[in-house]
Amino acid sequence: MNHDRIIEVSNLSKTYYSKKRKSLIKSEKTKVQALKNVSFHVNQGEIFGLLGPNGAGKTTLIKILTTLLLPTSGTVRINGFSLDQERGIKMSIGAMLMGERGLYWKLTGRENLKYFGALYHVPKKLCEDRIENLIDLLELEDYIDRTVETFSSGMKMKMVFARALINDAPILMLDEPTNTLDVKEARRLRKIVKEHNESENKTIIYCTHQMYEAEELCHRIAIIDQGQIIALDDPLELKDGLRQSDILSIEGTIPEEARLAVNSLPGVTSANILIKRSNNGSTVEKPYLSVVCEDSHQILPVIISTLNVKGAIIRNIDKQETTLEDVFVNITGRSLMDDTRQSDTSN
Amino acid sequence: MVLQSTDVSLNDHLGVLLGTFIVRVKIISRYKGSLLMDVLIPLFLAAMPILLGQAMAGSTAAASSNFQQNTGLTEANYIAYMIIGANVFSSITTSFWLFGLFIRREQTLGTLESLFMSPAHKLSILAGLTLYVEARSLITFVLGYTLGCVIFGVNPLQGQVLLALFILLLGLIPVNGLSFLLGALVLKVKQANTIFNTFQWPLAIISGIFFPITVLPIFLQIFAFMFPGFYLTHDIQAALIGLKWFFGNVFLDLGVLFAFAIICPLIGYWLFAKTEARSKRAEGIGQF
Ligand SMILES: Nc1ncnc2c1ncn2[C@@H]1O[C@H](COP(=O)(O)OP(=O)(O)O)[C@@H](O)[C@H]1O
Numbered sequence A: 001m002n003h004d005r006i007i008e009v010s011n012l013s014k015t016y017y018s019k020k021r022k023s024l025i026k027s028e029k030t031k032v033q034a035l036k037n038v039s040f041h042v043n044q045g046e047i048f049g050l051l052g053p054n055g056a057g058k059t060t061l062i063k064i065l066t067t068l069l070l071p072t073s074g075t076v077r078i079n080g081f082s083l084d085q086e087r088g089i090k091m092s093i094g095a096m097l098m099g100e101r102g103l104y105w106k107l108t109g110r111e112n113l114k115y116f117g118a119l120y121h122v123p124k125k126l127c128e129d130r131i132e133n134l135i136d137l138l139e140l141e142d143y144i145d146r147t148v149e150t151f152s153s154g155m156k157m158k159m160v161f162a163r164a165l166i167n168d169a170p171i172l173m174l175d176e177p178t179n180t181l182d183v184k185e186a187r188r189l190r191k192i193v194k195e196h197n198e199s200e201n202k203t204i205i206y207c208t209h210q211m212y213e214a215e216e217l218c219h220r221i222a223i224i225d226q227g228q229i230i231a232l233d234d235p236l237e238l239k240d241g242l243r244q245s246d247i248l249s250i251e252g253t254i255p256e257e258a259r260l261a262v263n264s265l266p267g268v269t270s271a272n273i274l275i276k277r278s279n280n281g282s283t284v285e286k287p288y289l290s291v292v293c294e295d296s297h298q299i300l301p302v303i304i305s306t307l308n309v310k311g312a313i314i315r316n317i318d319k320q321e322t323t324l325e326d327v328f329v330n331i332t333g334r335s336l337m338d339d340t341r342q343s344d345t346s347n
Numbered sequence B: 001m002v003l004q005s006t007d008v009s010l011n012d013h014l015g016v017l018l019g020t021f022i023v024r025v026k027i028i029s030r031y032k033g034s035l036l037m038d039v040l041i042p043l044f045l046a047a048m049p050i051l052l053g054q055a056m057a058g059s060t061a062a063a064s065s066n067f068q069q070n071t072g073l074t075e076a077n078y079i080a081y082m083i084i085g086a087n088v089f090s091s092i093t094t095s096f097w098l099f100g101l102f103i104r105r106e107q108t109l110g111t112l113e114s115l116f117m118s119p120a121h122k123l124s125i126l127a128g129l130t131l132y133v134e135a136r137s138l139i140t141f142v143l144g145y146t147l148g149c150v151i152f153g154v155n156p157l158q159g160q161v162l163l164a165l166f167i168l169l170l171g172l173i174p175v176n177g178l179s180f181l182l183g184a185l186v187l188k189v190k191q192a193n194t195i196f197n198t199f200q201w202p203l204a205i206i207s208g209i210f211f212p213i214t215v216l217p218i219f220l221q222i223f224a225f226m227f228p229g230f231y232l233t234h235d236i237q238a239a240l241i242g243l244k245w246f247f248g249n250v251f252l253d254l255g256v257l258f259a260f261a262i263i264c265p266l267i268g269y270w271l272f273a274k275t276e277a278r279s280k281r282a283e284g285i286g287q288f
């Protein structure tokens, strides 16, 4: 066994069974396969990204790794412990999941941290020192002694992050830790995560549906979709697969027929309608056609004339840098922003 | 980096126990008025049967003498009987719902998953909770009983007060143990409020708080005999106002409470652990 592999996950599957009410008396058992045969490993000291849209199975995976949930099948080894050695795993992990939830509202920030320190068996004096360090690190001094009920979302999020660090575990698992933070705070939190990894040599699993977060932070990224890992590599390698291609973004009114026509042009790898979100005051959603092709200079005139023939109205054409979003779209035909939660697969 | 050891010392367990106790005390102290209600509600609860008794019998004296035929109690002790009943019931309720309500509240806060993610032993957390509910019951019982006695003009210090308080603490342990069963039920059916509303009044009946159990139909008496809250109420009435010990003498009565105090938490915890394991295999304990 390789000692550098601090986390090893093999053939992990999880199926949820839930009852769906059909009427007052009738209910139907539904089955959701949240994870399908997932295998990967994480090296000691690495920031490992789990990138996937809503409903991909990221939280389910983290819940299994933190012993909150048992898998339907498969094995896990964390820091040398298997899933039936719960205490060992729990002592090895600091985790943040479920966003800003998981704090006692009637306690102050400091009282919360102290209690969780006790739950993780951190000696009292050491715990107090750590709390002081966390206050400095996360800039909590203004509100650490107020009850959590008076906190904003962002403050609660930072408190939950602080709670994950209180036991100074070798492994940190963060499930969408920047979800309710504003852009500036999110950037700061990512910086802290990076520093934590570099200076303390902590291993970090970072779940997100934001490709730029994964790209900015992670040494290696597993792209997860509908319970399966569909690609796993470092960000550069992932994008390298598309490096020889060009990506055009075409704005305008584009009928489905026109998209299909472009999609089947020789030299075009894929053509999908995606949504661009821009945020200036209020969120604006703009659909556009994203075309992955071999050589845009050569093929652009053909694309334009095809679109015209099929009744599309083109307003703007841009050539884009390759992003992880493009990698995802190219494999799945969907955007990372899509919600892929399954309510039902079969029954 | 492999951890040196995952052993947990006694000190660590005590840290969790005490930490949980302190957190509960802090939280309740920030719900102003809730402790006050613990003291006042039994007063209103006791007032009803006391006044009803007088109305039916024509006077306090007549009520007392009618009551005496059923219980052997003399004089105004029928009033003390009601005050004790109401206050013990208040403590029984707090203890009985303790764990079910705890699970429910922690689920909605999301702290249940944080607790289960930590390496703290569940028994240490439960011990902290139990310690809290015992302390809370002790304080509210002393205040509520004294206040009731003063208002209705009964001497609160006529019986063996310390023995009564000891019985309270001992007798609440099995009730706490039963509350683990309710915690399991909340994890399973996820309908905390329905469960509580369903159980509340039958609980009052079989605890025999306002009347001797012998006036109940036999099938309800059987339930009462299986419920430690009944012996708890009876024994405190015995210690404070001279009701006959249920099994003839104080040691037998205490022995029975003690046996319940061992058996109920074991059964309760066993069932809770089973339910927890099942929900971990299914959808996880935080789901509600
Ligand atoms: N407790 C549950 N019961 C039934 N289905 C669930 C439950 N939790 C999650 N799911 C389903 O499992 C899939 C994966 O969900 P999740 O792990 O939360 O994904 P992510 O964190 O990537 O958004 C989704 O289809 C979701 O609807």
Ligand SMILES: [Mg+2]
Pocket (backbone or CB within 6 Å): A055, A058, A059, A060, A175, A176
């Ligand atoms: Mg999630």
